[in-house]
Amino acid sequence: MHEASRRAKLRKIQELGIDPWGSRFDDHARIADIRAREGEITVEPLAEGQREPHQNGPKVRAAGRIVLQRKKGKLIFLDIRDWTGQIQLFVGRGQVGEENWALAECLDLGDLVGVDGELKRTKTGELTIFVEKLHFLTKSIETPPEKHHGLTDPELRQRMRYIDLAYTEGVLPKFLDRTKIVASVRRTLAASGYVEVEGPTLHAIAGGAAARPFKTHHNALDMPLFMRIALELHLKRLLVGGMERVYELGRVYRNEGISPRHNPEFTMLEAYQAYGDYGTMMDLTERIILDALDAIGAGRQITWGERTIDFTSPFARKTYDELFAEHTGVSPDDAAAVKKLADGIGLETAGKHPDVIKSEVFEERVEDALVGPIFVIDYPASICPLTKRKQGSEHIAERFELFIQGMELANAYTELNDPDLQEELFRTQLQGQKEEDSMAKMDHDFIRALRHGMPPAGGLGIGIDRLVMLLTGSQNIREVILFPLLRHEEPRRG
């Protein structure tokens, strides 16, 4: 086993009087910051008889994981990596002395080390720390993946994300981009006067979206509970309570299929602004996205597979009906023609409301074709039970969805705040639908809250995982979720 030789080196390190599991190591610089000091290297003029000009560089201290190792007799080149970058180390037997050299001979790929040394360039110009003192920080008793290809098996990459992060090119920077995007979203909202709150994740009624919830149970109260599927209804209660600009950025859970765009738990942003409407939220959405692009140092063009997403502001805006007509060639107002179209596609139409049929045709024929970014605005009211109707047109709801690469990224309404209409919509939506299929689950406490007066408001939801996918050019949601759901790993037998 490979482990045996690593354990043998571990013992050798112990025999040198060094703790193979290391300890506190203060005052080291980030490798990116060390690399930035290249300009401080000075080169003395070449003296008579000298082959190489003498360099003076800054003294630096670094720490990281050994990712490459080139042993060359009494000389070892190591590449160490931290979460900001990678740099080469030069360890020469004559330069570091016998004690350090004895330790250097115990190094394996994957070990964590710290070094003190001088930052200079090698003959070939590679920026390098010429080690003067080696500090052993932690032994790795497992072999890292192949150094050139890294881990490529998607199953291993997800199950052992720690290896993927540590060794696969670009993985750690992408997840750090994710945190930068999330931080940026919070900054944008804070700058717009929003406060962040934490609502309950265990709900007695899983409302606010159309999705199957995970069921659980509270023992002491002997009460069935659901993991939340949306943040909406509690945030609106806070609008009633006077939190005029409020958001939550957190995990929601949907007991549904897994796909390149779906994970059972995912991160959702919902934001509500009193005295705003869906137009307010459209502006906010665009600001959140553009700020996030800036936060990761991306431009306005993002490569997406074979295509490029152009985030140049302002994003296109078209109405639902316009797009419907454009992509299907059928008038959205001609219910008979729409039904015929739906039948032609093979959709089940019997007994369905014309707007539901229209919506299914839209999903089938329009959404996938929306390269975007494009705001689709003004949805059929009957598929929007939580949305205010447009002034003077009772069949249109003030709702938009933002589509990019056929993916729904954001969904926003002018919020319905009429308690009587809300209650009626809850009731009528429930008729003929399985409750779990409906966005409108009767929630009496929510109705009671509305009766106390919820200000007219705009509300917005953004799927954060999808936002990260789009901004980082990742075509699979598992590329931006650290630990996506997997089946149980079968324990190795023997």
Place this chain on the structure above:
RNA sequence: GAGGCUGUAGCUCAGUCGGUAGAGCAACGGACUUUUAAUCCGUAGGUCCUGGGUUCGAGUCCCAGCAGCCUCACCA
């Protein structure tokens, strides 16, 4: 939930017609004081996903299962 593809050394992958297991990297031993996926010589390393079946003989063919990926369904 349905269909298709995949599963071989720590990692990345070959493996022909069914004839008894291969490479590169990593590891181990040796050479090498400016290398860059270092190089060179040598050594070792296998529950071929699991369980059945066919066969004189199975990594290879058949059946079942497990896991991953893709497509579809559900959904964001």
